[in-house]
Amino acid sequence: MRALPPITITPAILTSTTCAEPSAGEAVWSAGTTYAVGDRVINTTSHRVYESLKASNVGKDPALVANATWWLDVGPTNRWAMFDLLRNTGTSAASPLTVVLTPGKRVDAIGVVGIVADTVAVTVTVSGATVYTASANLLKRPTSGWYDYFYGAFRYRQEFARFDLPPYTNAVITITLTRANGSVTCGGVVLGSSVYLGATQHQAESDALNFSKIDRDDFGTATLVPRRSVPRTVQALRCRKTDVDRILQLRDDLNAVPALWSGLDDQESGYFSALLIVGVYKRFTISMDQPEDALISLELEEV
Template sequence: MAAKVSVLVPVDVDSKVLKSSTAVETYADYVAGKVYKKGDRCVSPTKNRIFESLQDNNSGHDPAITDNLTGNTPWWMDYAPTNRMAMFDTDVSTATVAPSPLTVVLQPGFFRDLYLNLDADEVDLVVRDSPGGSVIRATHEVLEGSQPGDYDEYFFGRFEPRYDFIAQDIEPYNAAEITLTLTSASGTVSCAVMDVGDLIALGDTLVGAKVTPKTYSYVDQDKFGGAKIVRRGAANDLAITGILDRSESPMVHRTLMKVLDTPVLVTASTGVDYSPLRNFGLVSGGIEYPNIPDKCNLNINVQGLIRWQ
């Protein structure tokens, strides 16, 4: 079977979909009668966001009301997602952090695939056909990424953590329930991204896919010629070419339009040897209609937003 260019179209996860989480919040819920000082922070339960007070004597100004966030003298600033919801927002720089184990329960409805970007030792995934119903998928995985090439490397090579997890081809049910548990011997786990949805095949992957590691570090050079490397994060960019039946081009175009400006998972292959050819980021590209009967060319570029291990 040919490798497929695929994109994970996610389901929106809000407080109605997230049924429970063992992650705790750093800040208390907003209280209408409380007087907040400049710099104080609180949680808006209706928005699932943390807000920071921009003024002293801030009382009776609900941060969930847009008018209190705007104008010449706004009362509040949108600071960050809540700890519970950080793993479900589109900002990869925010993460849900919790003592091990972290357990979350979701009821997303129809879905077939799941992707995590996380820092943990082990993942336990249980999917049921309904809340408390029959188990349709149970997976336990140790997040160890090394692939020793010989016995010396097997016994003496360093442990290589893996920071991604993908579960595919889960049987879809309208009332599906997901229970995810992350554990770590260090005592703390974090999850920056949890995407649940459908991994949609756009076309067959052609030879020549390219992954390009990039760094946001830079050299800070002073007026005396001294140089210092300022360490920053890293990511990968991905370029994939593919081919598809011309009859599929409207569906592929609609899928690409759905994920514009939304960070998503893109894969060029599910093979273990081709794990670098998957990425989470912003998608661009297009469909070409060449002088080939019944076929179209597909060009996909992914601006990577997180470091893929």
């Protein structure tokens, strides 16, 4: 199990992106325009989307705290949605979507989740020279027999993670998502320095909190209202007692802070996606009843 605490992606770190701002369907706030209730605008300085709360809304800058009664902060703009880990948002753009990041500090891991694309590639350059490349074909056809091999539907793998980036201070990291047909989507990008927690033990569990509404009337007829299902994982980890102090610090650092958690290093494993989550821990118990090893009980929940 590895945890990846994210660095905050700021305008200074986001060197460039092919996703425009405003994107299609977004309107930049204008001081001279009168907005009705429900009208939405974006601010290209705060990179947020705002919804008008009142009629005859004119001259009220939505980015100012003083105008909070006039505007509701809905969330990030399309360009910045992939960097907002506190909401279940994503960036959609024409293929290829290319994002260039300059962290300005050492990072050794990256995770990209919520992907809808055929391929993903990560390149690290230092002083113009390429020092690292990694890519993956995300279009998969799971098979359980010859019929599925020839006729089964293709599915997208939605996660990509690498924990072996060379930790250069002056690294430039480029992420590229491509898709032959349709736009690409990137649900989230997590960049930082990973921390090894321990070996994931057998009997790990993948679960989900289902917020859909399921009601039945007096005759048993069901009324179904589909809503979001939030992934959860439960796993036990074994770590060395010499690592406990470092893990305790990580537990404090990630209190109510979203991070990327990867239960397996083998990304070709059928369990890899089930044990990779961007979220927060709900339970993080360390049992120290063994002389040399500690057992961690970890319960994670997606944000």
